[in-house]
Amino acid sequence: MAQTAAAPHPPVVERSLRGFTGAGYDKGRPLLVQAAWFAVLHLVFVKWWCPDRWRPALLRAFGARVGQRVLIRHGVRVHWPWKLEIGDDVWIGEEAWILNLEPVTIGSDCCVSQSALLCAGSHRARSATFEFDNGPIRLEPGSWVAARAVVLRGVTVGRGGVVGAGAVAHRDLAPGEVLTTKGRTA
Numbered sequence: 220m221a222q223t224a225a226a227p228h229p230p231v232v233e234r235s236l237r238g239f240t241g242a243g244y245d246k247g248r249p250l251l252v253q254a255a256w257f258a259v260l261h262l263v264f265v266k267w268w269c270p271d272r273w274r275p276a277l278l279r280a281f282g283a284r285v286g287q288r289v290l291i292r293h294g295v296r297v298h299w300p301w302k303l304e305i306g307d308d309v310w311i312g313e314e315a316w317i318l319n320l321e322p323v324t325i326g327s328d329c330c331v332s333q334s335a336l337l338c339a340g341s342h343r344a345r346s347a348t349f350e351f352d353n354g355p356i357r358l359e360p361g362s363w364v365a366a367r368a369v370v371l372r373g374v375t376v377g378r379g380g381v382v383g384a385g386a387v388a389h390r391d392l393a394p395g396e397v398l399t400t401k402g403r404t405a
Contacts, residue, residue, distance in 0.1 A: 238348035247301050256281050267293040278303065286327060287316060306360065310349045321353045321372065326360035335364045359394070
């Protein structure tokens with residue numbers, strides 16, 4: 220039997236995180252606005268005693284575009300409200316995290332379930348200084364990101380698509396597609 224040569228491994232990247240610059244990344248607001256948001260986020264927005272109806276108003280006050288009848292439960296974290304757009308009739312469950320270093324768009328009638336992560340930030344794997352490799356996320360109308368599911372940067376979940384509980388969406392999902400933890404679609 221003939222043996223095939225193994226593919227060569229890529230060279231190891233020697234990291235020097237001290238050299239990180241964050242070049243090209245725009246937070247979108249001055250430091251004072253960022254600090255004000257973090258104070259509101261941690262002292263009011265995430266708290267169980269903050270009424271659900273206040274959360275959309277707080278996001279709007281910091282520049283988010285938020286539709287009507289949006290339910291945001293306690294414990295939800297939003298990194299930058301000014302990089303967030305939410306349609307009508309959206310539900311966002313407890314402990315969901317919207318890490319929107321780049322724009323995140325959540326269409327109408329979407330559900331982002333408990334402890335789900337929308338992660339629009341990343342780093343270049345081959346960069347010695349670990350520079351950013353961010354990208355926007357888009358959830359088309361009627362899509363569902365189930366409990367503890369993750370949607371990574373640059374991904375669009377098509378209309379009515381589902382990222383199943385615990386699944387990781389690292390590529391676009393077609394309309395109606397269901398991604399499971401086994402990577403298969405149902």
